[in-house]
Amino acid sequence: MRKLWLIAKREYLRRVKVKSFLFVTLGFPLLIVGVSAIAGLIATGGRDSRPLGYVDLSGVLDDGVLPALAEGRKAFSQIEAYPNADAARVALEEGLIQAYYVVPRDYLAEKEITLFYGEDQPRSATTRDFRDFIRGSLVAQQRPEVQETLSDGLAITIRSTDGRRVMSEGGVPSFLVPFVVAFFLFFAISSAGGYLLQAMTEEKENRTMEIIATSVSPGQLMSGKALGLIAVSLTQILVWVALLGAGLWIGGLFVEELRGIELPWDMLGVTVLYFVPTFALIAGMMIAIGGAVTEQQQGQQVAGILNMLFILPIFFLVLIFESPDSPFLVVLTLFPTTGFLTILLRWGLSSVPWWQMVLSWVLLSVSALGSIWVAARVFRIGMLQYGQRLSMRAIVEGVRERPASRERSVTRDREDVIHA
Amino acid sequence: MNATVSVSHLAKSFGRFQAVKDVSFEVYPGEIFGLLGPNGAGKTTSIRMMLDIFKPDAGSVTIFGGEMTEAKKNRIGYLPEERGLYQDLKLEPTLVYLATLKGLDESEARLRIADWLKRLDLYEHRAKKVQELSRGMHQKAQIITTLVHDPELIIVDEPFSGLDPVNTRLVKDIIEEQRQAGKAIVMSTHQMYQVEALCNRIVLIDKGVAVLYGEVGEIRRRFAGNAVVLEGQGDFEGLPGVLEVRRDNGSWHMALEAGVSAQDIFQALARRASVKVDRFEVAEPSLDDVFIRVVSEGQGESEEAARA
Secondary structure (H helix, E strand, O other), X not given: OHHHHXXXXXXHHHHHOOHHHXXXXXXXXXXXXXXXXXXXXXXXXXXXXXXXXXXXXXXXXXXXXXXXXXXXXXXXXXXXXXXXXXXXXXXXXOOOOOEEEEEOOOHHHHOOOEEEEOOOOOOHHHHHHXXXXXXXXXXXXXXXXXXXXHHHOOOOEEEXXXXXXXXXXXOHHHHHHHHHHHHHHHHHHHHHHHHHHHHHHHHHHOOOHHXXXXXXXHHHHHHHHHHHHHHHHHHHHHHHHHHHHHHHHHHHHHOHHHOOOOOXXXXXXXXXXXXXXXXXXXHHHHHHHHHHOOOHHHHHHHHHHHHHHHHHHHHHHHHHHHOOOOHHHHHHHHOHHHHHHHHHHHHOOOOOOHHHHHHHHHHHHHHHHHHHHHHHHXXXXXXXXXXXXXXXXXXXXXXXXXXXXXXXXXXXHHHHHHHO | OOOOEEEEEEEEEEOOEEEEEEEEEEEOOOOEEEEEOOOOOOHXXXXXXXXXXXXXXXXXXXXXXXXXXHHHHOOEEEEOXXXXXXXXXXXXXXXXXXXXXXXXOHHHHHHHHHHHHHHOOOHHHOOOEXXXXXXXXXXXXXXXXXXXXXXXXXXXXXXXXXXXXXHHHHHHXXXXXXXXXXXEEEEEEOOHHHHHOOOOEEEEEEOOEEXXXXXXXXXXXXXXXXXXXXXXXXXXXXXXXXXXXXXXXXXXEEEEOOOOOHHHHHHHHHHOOOOEEEEEEEOOOOHHHHHHHHHHOOHHHHHHHHHO
């Protein structure tokens, strides 16, 4: 047990101490923040501060609603009325306004308006402000409660029949969190395979296998390495969750929409519960590959294909959005390699039934144990095969070999002697 | 005295190739036991079965009075033929890590490793990465890994390969020192002259079979008279009853067939007019001579020798 910890500790420290770990762990979220910030700047930046003109021939618009609309908005476009299209055109040509709308006489019947602009089309935020202005004017005659409902929409709460999950449609950003976590895990899983494979081929490439094999058991070696690497990945995820939390808090100070997003702790609990067996399953598969191949490069190719088995759900995102409880997704939920990501992705959109969660966790754990058991056997026969691949037959024989085979072959040997 | 290791009728095949067919021997505390044989004879495979790295197809291994267990691994020091340390790590932390895997705690491992590094002239290289070390230094570093946990059973596979004469001497001294401390030592090599002075007992393996097993002195006595050394001028090749002739430091060394005596050779030489003999003596056979004779005599006799 002590040796297992020693191996785990060494594996952990030598992964965490290198610069590339720091780079990936901190760099990856920074990259995401950076990309979103740039995208945000592009979307909101360069807003034309000049007013927006309009010519109302229908008499529908009521500029009395404008102060109420501008209130509670950071930047509401300045909207000015022009008596006729000619006056508005002159103002546009002189550069006094960025664009102007013409609301025709028959607007209520046709529901069409026309936008005139100079060189640049107004930003979507500007046109949205104008639409709000129209909407506000149209409902201005209604009672305040009706106005509110019409402008904010309905708040629908979806509750699963077992009462376990409650989702409110208003909290759109909250359901994004599972996706963010799922994507982080996607990266954790993809990098884990490479790490694990490297950890196994390292002993072969450095020719240290015999020293290690005469110091510890294959089981200790493999579980130690896997444990160290699980700790590395968990560290990475913890840092990411912490950064996400910090990011939401800091972002909330500036961006209203981020306020009130809570980290879904129940989901994070499920994440930890699934993470260990999923990682063990990956570990078992990678160790089996690492044991069967000689060089890392060789294994990397196989590992790439194996990784696909784990990240497959990402490719069905559209299906998950449209129909999170479709039979195909239930299959993906129950299938050991895809269960973890599928559950996380479904989490935000639907309620995953208990029986599916329990069954998929059991299937996952059983196959994880199975894969490690197979890996230990492949490792045992492959550990000293330098420079040559293990044949499929040797692997199958190694896996099927029972501990009793030693006695069996001794007996067979004696029989041979008797026959001779 | 109980044997530290006892292997009995080991056999192991890889596919169709039978690497080890029948190897048995015992090793006792306080002796250096030579595991000898040419390249590819099955020495390393035998060692790997002894250490439970390979499972034997047949036969059994008893180590410290029973089967191999994880706890027993701490009592064994092994210098594998495949030398290897983590190339991209620094020397001292690597040695400390490997020592802790043998059950030492870290502070104790540090102290002992510092002593060993000083003794083997590696102390000033302790912060270098392993890949920066020369082959000889690498080898010495692995000897530290083999011995640092003070094992009761020491197995060294080709311990002198890659070492200069000074370091060879140093390693020989260390091995002898371990023997005096009562350790059981198994030394595998194909350089038989290296073991003649060092080993108490040997087993000679050829093509996976133990062909000779016993005390070095006794074996030499048994094969005495089966080689002659002579000096002189002329052609000494092609004499009847001679298995092998080799030139050795100006003298001729002849290994003889079984049943051929030194007298027969002497007479044959006397009949050759073309040669002039300055010195003629019955050689104390080297293990090389013994080996050549045993192998050339074929399976039947060698099995008899193995039983002896």
